Amino acid sequence: MTPRRVRVANAAEAHAASSQPADHLAGRFATPLFHLQILIVVALFLGGGGLAYGLRNLAIQLCALSILALHRGLVVRFVREAPPALRVLVGASMALPLVQLVPLPPAIWQSLPGRELAAASLDIAGADTRSWFPASVDPARTLVAFCGTLAPATIIVIGSLLPHDDKRALVRVALWACLAAFALGIVQFSSANTAGLLYAERTTADAFYATFTNRNSTALLFVLALTMLVALRMPRSSIMLWLAGAATVLFLLVVILTQSRSGMALLAVPAVLWLVRLGSGLWRGRSGGGVSNKGIVVAGLLAVAALGGVLGASYLSGGRVADSVERFSSGAADRPEMWEDSAYAVGQYWPVGSGMGTFDEVFQLHESLEHVSLRKAGRAHSDWLEIAIEGGIVSLLIAGGWLVWCLIAAIPRRTSADVWMPLAAGGGIACIALQSLLDYPLRNQTLLCFAALLIVMLVRDCEAEQ
Numbered sequence: 001m002t003p004r005r006v007r008v009a010n011a012a013e014a015h016a017a018s019s020q021p022a023d024h025l026a027g028r029f030a031t032p033l034f035h036l037q038i039l040i041v042v043a044l045f046l047g048g049g050g051l052a053y054g055l056r057n058l059a060i061q062l063c064a065l066s067i068l069a070l071h072r073g074l075v076v077r078f079v080r081e082a083p084p085a086l087r088v089l090v091g092a093s094m095a096l097p098l099v100q101l102v103p104l105p106p107a108i109w110q111s112l113p114g115r116e117l118a119a120a121s122l123d124i125a126g127a128d129t130r131s132w133f134p135a136s137v138d139p140a141r142t143l144v145a146f147c148g149t150l151a152p153a154t155i156i157v158i159g160s161l162l163p164h165d166d167k168r169a170l171v172r173v174a175l176w177a178c179l180a181a182f183a184l185g186i187v188q189f190s191s192a193n194t195a196g197l198l199y200a201e202r203t204t205a206d207a208f209y210a211t212f213t214n215r216n217s218t219a220l221l222f223v224l225a226l227t228m229l230v231a232l233r234m235p236r237s238s239i240m241l242w243l244a245g246a247a248t249v250l251f252l253l254v255v256i257l258t259q260s261r262s263g264m265a266l267l268a269v270p271a272v273l274w275l276v277r278l279g280s281g282l283w284r285g286r287s288g289g290g291v292s293n294k295g296i297v298v299a300g301l302l303a304v305a306a307l308g309g310v311l312g313a314s315y316l317s318g319g320r321v322a323d324s325v326e327r328f329s330s331g332a333a334d335r336p337e338m339w340e341d342s343a344y345a346v347g348q349y350w351p352v353g354s355g356m357g358t359f360d361e362v363f364q365l366h367e368s369l370e371h372v373s374l375r376k377a378g379r380a381h382s383d384w385l386e387i388a389i390e391g392g393i394v395s396l397l398i399a400g401g402w403l404v405w406c407l408i409a410a411i412p413r414r415t416s417a418d419v420w421m422p423l424a425a426g427g428g429i430a431c432i433a434l435q436s437l438l439d440y441p442l443r444n445q446t447l448l449c450f451a452a453l454l455i456v457m458l459v460r461d462c463e464a465e466q
Contacts, residue, residue, distance in 0.1 A: 032074060032158050033166045035067045037173040040449055043151060044177045047445025048212035049199045051144070051357075060445050061147050064154035071158055078157045085405050086459065090156055092398050096391055097146035097356040101139055103132035114349040117365065136355025137362060145357030145390075151445055152452035159456035164418065167456060171228050171421075174453055175247065178225040182250055185210035185218070189257065208257040216439045217447055219263020222251040224428045224450055226270035230277055231424035231457060248274075262438050266431045273427050277420060335381045335438070341367045342380040346388045353392030362389065379443065383436035386443075403433060409458035425457035 028034060042063055046056040068075055079087065106129060110119045118137055122129050136142040159170060185208050187196040192205040201213040212218045229248055234241075255263045345366040354362045360378050380386040387395040410426025412419035432441055432451055441447045 032067070032071050033162060033169060035070065036155060036159055036162075036170055039063050039067060039151065039155065040170070040174050040453065041177045043445050043449040044174075044181060045198070045211050047151075047449065048210075048214075048217060049201075050213065050444045052213075053199065054144070057148070057445050060449075061150045064151040067154050067158060074158050074161055078161060082157075082160055083459065085401075086156070086160065086455075089398065089401055089405060090153055092401075094146065094149045094153055096394060096398065097136075097142045097149070100136040100142050100353075100355045100391075101134045101146075103134050105132055106130045109133045109135060112352050114354060114362070134355075135352060136358060138355060138358045141357035141361065142355045148357075148445065148448065152448040155449055155452035156455050159453065160459040162456070164421075167421070168232065170453065171231055171457065174450070175225055175228060175232075178222065178251070179247060181210040181221070182254055185254065204259075207259050208254055210254070211446065212444070214439075214444075215258040216260045216262055216435065217441055217444060219255045219258040219260035220266065220431060220435050220441050220447065221450065222254045222258075223263055223266045223270060223431050224454070225251050226255075226267070227273060227424045227428040227431065228454075228457075229424075230270065230273045230427070231421040262435045266434060269427045269431050273424060276423075337368070338379075338381050339385060342382065342385040342389060344368075346385065349389060349392060351393040353388075353390050353395060356387075356390045356395070359386050359389055379440045381439055383440050383442055386440065403429070406455070406458060409460075413460075421457050422460070425454040428454040429458075 039060070043060050046053075047060050049056060051057075109115060109132070110129070112135060115137070118133075119129055134142075159167065162170065184196055184198075188210070189208050193203040193207070193209065194205075197203065197209070198211055199213045203209060203213075204215070207215045208218060209215055210218050210221070212221070226248060229244060229251075232244070252267065255267055342363065345363055348366060349362070359380060363380070380389070384396075384399070387399060391398075406426055406429045410422045410429070412423060429451070432447070432454075435441050442451065
């Protein structure tokens with residue numbers, strides 16, 4: 001080979017070697033894992049405002065639709081290969097609002113429970129009552145409710161087909177995003193919530209909000225983060241162990257600073273999960289990594305002692321922790337009245353429902369006069385009552401189906417290589433279901449997407465490959 005050819009060959013080899021890292025990096029950016037990671041981060045920082053922030057929700061939904069378009073082959077694979085029960089639940093959850101939008105003949109829609117007032121209103125307005133109308137009393141709100149299912153459905157459909165290591169990577173990015181939300185919350189909290197707020201909503205100066213308008217949702221997010229920490233592998237280095245311990249302490253502190261009573265009560269779930277995991281590791285005589293059992297125990301005891309000292313000092317000095325604890329002595333305000341009127345509204349539209357997303361429209365019609373106040377009840381403060389009003393018996397069956405599937409999927413199996421991921425995810429789903437009794441956690445895109453991430457964690461690799 002001539003010297004010139006040698007130089008050309010060497011140059012070609014050098015160019016190929018230099019282009020490999022770039023190609024590898026571009027390949028990583030094109031993976032479904034990376035796209036889902038982007039979706040979760042976007043949902044965390046844009047989706048905590050609820051229905052009032054439609055453009056931010058739209059950005060999340062457009063991101064989800066783009067991911068589905070880029071990975072339409074995975075959508076087809078999910079339809080063919082995903083666990084049958086999961087396919088049915090995802091399909092039913094998305095189909096319910098669409099079915100409620102199908103126009104019905106006048107003889108049918110007027111015979112549905114609770115439609116007498118709608119028919120009378122049309123008659124008074126001089127409109128044609130013989131027109132076809134959907135089952136939903138407010139089709140626009142129901143369409144918005146359907147759009148709200150796009151992002152969590154995308155995470156479930158694409159994420160459930162990821163290999164086990166990619167699911168862990170997805171969880172890790174979600175936890176890093178929670179740390180970023182914590183940093184934002186510190187800026188807000190240190191300024192008495194006068195700076196750094198993402199939403200122009202009424203806030204309390206001494207509560208922690210981060211990326212939400214509702215501090216109960218903030219508390220639930222960090223409770224879910226604590227449960228997801230249980231799903232990670234035990235750190236192999238002391239540095240990572242201390243980092244995980246610091247994140248645990250910070251997340252725990254955030255929940256207390258939100259002053260959310262339901263959030264503080266739900267801390268019992270990740271506490272039990274951590275105790276079970278630590279006890280299991282000590283019982284088997286190994287930690288699952290390169291760090292000794294003694295190091296884990298010492299680190300845990302030091303973290304608990306430090307946190308206990310800080311919280312105890314704050315409580316005894318009448319600080320923020322004392323304010324949080326004192327909220328347990330206050331009553332439930334006007335929630336029992338909302339629940340009473342919501343239960344009555346359920347009966348008015350049972351068993352069909354008024355249409356997904358229509359609670360705010362129909363509740364005002366059935367609110368008792370003795371419960372009317374200057375404040376408007378925009379939510380039932382119970383997701384279970386709200387979905388019963390909007391979706392009737394079908395929505396309750398779908399929600400119950402999700403709970404049963406999650407319970408079964410969370411049960412450890414002897415053949416499973418990782419029992420902590422499904423257990424942690426099951427604990428997170430339990431926290432969402434419990435707070436839904438007293439609040440409305442699933443009425444914002446952020447927590448819907450984190451609930452979808454927990455469901456992804458419940459899907460075992462062997463099931464996705466069948």
